[in-house]
Amino acid sequence: MDKNHIVHSYDAELSQLQNMIAEMGGLAEMQLARAIAALVKYDADAANDIVEKDRRIDALEDEIDELAVRLIAKRQPMASDLRTIITGLKVAANLERIGDYAKNIAKRTVTISSATGLRGPISTIARMAGLVQGMIKNVLDAYIAHDADKADDVRARDQEVDQIHSGLFRELLTYMMEDPRNITPCTHLLFIAKNIERVGDHVTSVAEQVHYMVHGELPLGERPKQDLSSFTLVEPK
Amino acid sequence: MAEINVALSARDSSAPTGKIKLSARNVGVFYGAANALRDVNMDFEEHQVISLIGPSGCGKSTFLRCINRMNDTIPGCRVVGSINMDGTNIYGPDIDPVELRARVGMVFQKPNPFPKSIYDNVAYGPRIHGMAAGKAELDEVVEWALRSAGLWEEAKDRLQQPGTGLSGGQQQRLCIARAIAVHPEVILMDEPCSALDPIATAKIEELIDELRRSFTIIIVTHSMQQAARVSQKTAFFHMGNLVEEGPTDVIFTKPHDPRTGAYITGRIG
Ligand SMILES: Nc1ncnc2c1ncn2[C@@H]1O[C@H](COP(=O)(O)OP(=O)(O)OP(=O)(O)O)[C@@H](O)[C@H]1O
Ligand SMILES: [Mg+2]
Numbered sequence: 001m002d003k004n005h006i007v008h009s010y011d012a013e014l015s016q017l018q019n020m021i022a023e024m025g026g027l028a029e030m031q032l033a034r035a036i037a038a039l040v041k042y043d044a045d046a047a048n049d050i051v052e053k054d055r056r057i058d059a060l061e062d063e064i065d066e067l068a069v070r071l072i073a074k075r076q077p078m079a080s081d082l083r084t085i086i087t088g089l090k091v092a093a094n095l096e097r098i099g100d101y102a103k104n105i106a107k108r109t110v111t112i113s114s115a116t117g118l119r120g121p122i123s124t125i126a127r128m129a130g131l132v133q134g135m136i137k138n139v140l141d142a143y144i145a146h147d148a149d150k151a152d153d154v155r156a157r158d159q160e161v162d163q164i165h166s167g168l169f170r171e172l173l174t175y176m177m178e179d180p181r182n183i184t185p186c187t188h189l190l191f192i193a194k195n196i197e198r199v200g201d202h203v204t205s206v207a208e209q210v211h212y213m214v215h216g217e218l219p220l221g222e223r224p225k226q227d228l229s230s231f232t233l234v235e236p237k
Numbered sequence: 238m239a240e241i242n243v244a245l246s247a248r249d250s251s252a253p254t255g256k257i258k259l260s261a262r263n264v265g266v267f268y269g270a271a272n273a274l275r276d277v278n279m280d281f282e283e284h285q286v287i288s289l290i291g292p293s294g295c296g297k298s299t300f301l302r303c304i305n306r307m308n309d310t311i312p313g314c315r316v317v318g319s320i321n322m323d324g325t326n327i328y329g330p331d332i333d334p335v336e337l338r339a340r341v342g343m344v345f346q347k348p349n350p351f352p353k354s355i356y357d358n359v360a361y362g363p364r365i366h367g368m369a370a371g372k373a374e375l376d377e378v379v380e381w382a383l384r385s386a387g388l389w390e391e392a393k394d395r396l397q398q399p400g401t402g403l404s405g406g407q408q409q410r411l412c413i414a415r416a417i418a419v420h421p422e423v424i425l426m427d428e429p430c431s432a433l434d435p436i437a438t439a440k441i442e443e444l445i446d447e448l449r450r451s452f453t454i455i456i457v458t459h460s461m462q463q464a465a466r467v468s469q470k471t472a473f474f475h476m477g478n479l480v481e482e483g484p485t486d487v488i489f490t491k492p493h494d495p496r497t498g499a500y501i502t503g504r505i506g
Contacts, residue, residue, distance in 0.1 A: 004504050076462055078501040082320025170402050 010075055017067055018144060023059040025140040028095045029055065029133055031102035032199060036129040039109045040122060046092050050106035051057070057099035066093040080213075087088065091143060094209075096201040098136070100225050101195040101202075108188040118182070121171055121189055128164040129196050131157070135203045151210035152219060154203060160198035162227035167230035168193045177236055197227060218234040258423065258453045260305065264318035266299050273299050277318070277479045279472060280421075286445055286454045288464035288485065291474035296458045300474070301425050304455065305341035306441065318351040318380060322423070339366050340459060342416035346428040348408030349401030350415075355392050358400040358411055359383060362419035376422040378418055385451075386414035387444050398466040406437025413444065418451070430463065442467050462500050465489045473497045 031050055038046040061170045068089050077085055103128060135154050142150035172193070174187045211219045259281040266274040274296040280422050281287055289297045292403070299337035302308045306327065319326045327337055339362065350358050359379045362368070379396075388410040389426050392403075397495040409429060414423055426445075429439040443469050445454055458464050464471050465485055481494045489504040492498045499505065 004503060006503050010503065021448075060385050077496050078461055078503075081502045082490065121279075 007048075010081075013067070013071055013075075014081065014084060017064065017071065020060060020064050020089055021091055022056060022140060022144055024092060024095045025136060025143075027053075027057050027060070028098040028128075029100065029136040029169065030097055031131060032105075032136070033133055035102045035105040035109070037150055038106060040126055042109070042112075044110045047106040047109040051103050054099050054103040056131065057096060058158070061092045061096040068130050069077050074090065083213045083216060086164065088210050089091065089210045091206050094206045098199050098202050101199050105195050112185045112188045118175065118185055118189065121168060121175065121186075124164065124168050124171070124193070125193055125196065127191065128161060128168070128193065131161055132196055132203065135200065137160075139203050139206045139210065142207065143149060143213075146210075146214050148214035151207040151214075155186050155207040155211075155219065158200045158204045159226040161197060164195040165193055166226065169232050170234060173232070173234040178199045203221040243345070254283050257281065258281045258322065260321045260394075261303070262319050262321070262471065264300070264303055264316065264320060266303060267315045267317075268311070268314045269358070272328065273369035273477055275301075277476045279479060279482055281453060281455065282470070283453050284449055284451075285470055286449050286456060286468040287473060288471045288501070289457045289465050290459075290471060291457065291461075291480075294342075295474040296477045297474055300423055301343075301427055301455060301457055303381050304423065304425055305338050305343055307343065307432050308338060309334055337417045341423040341425060342419065342421035343376070344409070344412050344416050344426045344429050345423065346431050348405055348412050348432065350403070350408050350411050351480075352399065352401060354397045355383075355400045355403070355411060356396040359414050359418045366419055369421060382418035383411075383416040385417055385448070386420075387440065388412045388414055390451075398471065404437070404441060409433060409437070409441060410444065410468055413441075413448075421452065423453045426454065428459060431459065472498065475500070 003015070006012045031053060034046060035050050037043070038050065066225070068085050071085055075081070086148050101141045135157055139151060144155065170198075171188065176186045178213045210216055251253070257280045260465060261277050261279045262484055264274065264277040265272065277300060289300065303316055304320060304327075306316075308314045316328065319328055320325070325332075327341075351361065353361070356379055359381075359382050360375055361367075363375060363378050369378050380389060382395075383392055391407060394413075395402075400408065403411060409432075413424075413429075415452070430441050433441065442463065445456065448454060456464075456467065458467075468485045469483045470482065471488040473480045473488065473492070473496070475496050481488070481492060481497045483493070488497065489501060492501065
């Protein structure tokens, strides 16, 4: 974005807002990565640490809200500046939710602590999470660079996440039917997969906000939806 | 401002009709050889408030003065193009500029009451245009105009005192009363609040919103927030050109032209 306001301190405050969002986004991305790593290794200590670190994300959201309110009151922003600030507020809210999902994944990791025999679905979960992390990174880059095209690409990629989620849902149901002892860990894994799928939705929402910030309107057209898990049935043999 | 509602309900007050009140076509202004305004094309809807914004010297006041032919009074000033009011070119041969100025009133940046009583300030226009038959009728017009300007309650017990003895905000409302006393169709305002405090400004803005029911209002302002608050349509001028005009909501959230964006966000244009 143009950093050439006549009042330089205004530029400085807008940059600060963007830096805080970048920091928050980086943290959310890392929390998700660490939550998945802890799940793969059944590392309860790491999982507990993730729960603890979520506070920093929450605190950042509060700081961003405060800064945005101060900016609106002090500068009475217009046009692209107004859109940047409003987008900042919404993006921060989305990132905070992403942090919550990472935390929830970590909590479930502590609960199930070990699910040997479910390596397959767990590696699928890790693949899905890797995809979502990439989306978080790209959408943050798009936000910082005010790059709507890049944001639109991220939005399009959410279908892949939905597809993996639908497949995983079916796979986990099958495991549960095979052996009732799988029901507890598989149910947690189902929620974990759902959490990751929701993170993808929040990233998509951020991508749409970036598009709005740049163009002044939301992207046209319904977002492609590929999550069929709501319609999935697996009949016992 | 209940008193305004009462005063205005007597008149044909209506919501925006979509009817074009004024349309400027290829309007240009020269001060001697200097071309201060170029090729302005713009329509003004009846019962709307239209803001003209832009950096100092871009030609806002020059354009505003075209609409009541005030530029005619400036030596060396030449206006080209046409401005139609209800379909008639106000620069046509049959138009008397003095009569035109009764139909298109003007309020200036600095409140400028005449050095006369409050009553005479308001009665001045109706008197010279022969709009009141006798004392009783004139009293009525004065009361109506002062009520419409939201000044009646404050002024009714001091009508014979000088207008210059009022506060700045009251003086500006007196000037608005003076402008509307001749029942104009259009009111031009050139930075009407720039000399007023926030409370007096808010009162004028409230008044503008009420007056729009009866008049078409064109306002020049340097306050983006004021333009955003009071107008339905905004036009941005830059170096003698009309760069962009459109619904106020759009201009202040997603202006089309980068020059508009640069100006309203406080960047160097
Ligand atoms: N009476 C005049 N004689 C010569 N030049 C003039 C006259 N009035 C205005 N100008 C010139 O015409 C241009 C437009 O002036 P105008 O007063 O319309 O600007 P403006 O947009 O109203 O500015 P401001 O916001 O400062 O009131 C300027 O370059 C100004 O110097
Ligand atoms: Mg001016």
